[in-house]
Amino acid sequence: MSSSIRKVIGARIRILRKRSGLSQEEVAEAINCDNATLSRYERGVNAPDGAQLVQLAALFKITPGEFLPGSADLQRQELIDLRTQLIDMIFSMDDTDEIRKILNFAISNRK
CATH class of the missing domain: 1.10.260.40 (lambda repressor-like DNA-binding domains)
Structure with a gap:
């Protein structure tokens, strides 16, 4: 599961x-x-x-x-999980250049 x-x-x-x-x-x-x-x-x-x-x-x-969850529940939970992983990753980083690269990548790939 x-x-x-x-x-x-x-x-x-x-x-x-x-x-x-x-x-x-x-x-x-x-x-x-x-x-x-x-x-x-x-x-x-x-x-x-x-x-x-x-x-x-x-x-x-x-x-x-x-x-049991439906597909909308699973999509919402996946989004929450991904956001949590991203936040955890960023908080563990000490290199401002790396954080800036991630931010620039996210901005340039926004829909």
């Missing part, structure tokens, strides 16, 4: 949990995992298995398919 899919599923779990007024501990207990595992699901580090998705869907009164 791709990182983008995991992140979208995790964001949906987090949103539904908060809307329901449940703690991570309560949701983790409902799907038979520990709090750290649920935290990894919500951050998109890992994804719940099929049985856990069914349990989560029952808990939040939705269908399991509602956790």
Whole structure:
């Protein structure tokens, strides 16, 4: 499963949990995992298995398919991921000339 899919599923779990007024501990207990595992699901580090998705869907009164992202969700997540990578890369650079080259390249290739 791709990182983008995991992140979208995790964001949906987090949103539904908060809307329901449940703690991570309560949701983790409902799907038979520990709090750290649920935290990894919500951050998109890992994804719940099929049985856990069914349990989560029952808990939040939705269908399991509602956790899955559509193409627009994946494109939006990919854009967020790429922006994050670019920001991280630029912040790790100490050479102003290299940063300037990247900026000039981006400006000259704008649509």
